Amino acid sequence: MELTILRSIAGGSLAFVVAIGAWTGSRLTRDTAMEVETLLATEVDAKTAQKQAMASKAQYKESPAYYKTRVDAAVEAFGIEPPNMDRLRAPNPFHHPINMSDPKRIEPGQARREGPLSIAVRAEQRTIERGGMRTKNMHTYARVLNTAKVPVAYRLLMRKAEAGECQLRNVNRYDAVVLDPGERIDISICSGKQAVEVLDLRMLEITGIGAIWVDKIPAQALALDPTSVKAHDPGEDVQPCTSLPAAELAKSIERGEFAWEDLVDYYSRHDCEEYRFWSGYRRLEAPAEGLPLLDPTGDPDAG
CATH class of the missing domain: 1.20.5 (Single alpha-helices involved in coiled-coils or other helix-helix interfaces)
Incomplete structure (x- = not known):
């Protein structure tokens, strides 16, 4: 049991x-x-993972942290002083003293001061090369001087005051987009002793790093006259941004979709290798809350 x-x-x-x-x-x-x-x-599959990685990279490139790396890279590459970030966010002083509706005439031997730039007209004997032949002729130049203590981006449209096209011009090389403090250039007007008519003059006082970034804009994008485009020389160290749609930007300026100063103001704050201007951007008239400034529509093809 x-x-x-x-x-x-x-x-x-x-x-x-x-x-x-x-x-x-x-x-x-x-x-x-x-x-x-x-x-x-x-x-996730490899394709989805790649998309996620690219999205994360795009978000990083839009961040203030990445923007700061571009600033630091430019400072190191060009040996300039680090910019004041508050100044980069601040409005650039803008001057537009002469426009197409009220052009100004400057006689040989006379000068005119407009904002930070001084324009003096000189007629001198110069050696001109044409068709492989060198000749010495009287030639009229506009000598432009940046009197400011900061770089000045400028758009200066001029021609000889008397009617008729210039038949002989000695095209010399100079920076047709930005002048450093104290920089002086000679702009060829035409052979002979000529009065000069200034058709349009726009100027933005910008930062040192802004001058480098603005000089990377192709001259063809800024709606300059053909002589200025041909003469433009930003220097050996500055490589233009070939990805910008230069011809379309110039046409948009000419059509009045935005102004020269809007495009230049944007790129005085952004490296055109990394950031894209959009047609709705306007020159800052109040400090930006932060940088970079991006197209609010998110359109990757803007500008």
């Missing part, structure tokens, strides 16, 4: 252990299956 009772107890215990084991095993199996399903759900 006692033996039978012991056997019954042992059998019941074994059955209980087996039952517990079966329940535990099934619970572990279910938990493991759930973990596997979770892991499988988080797996």
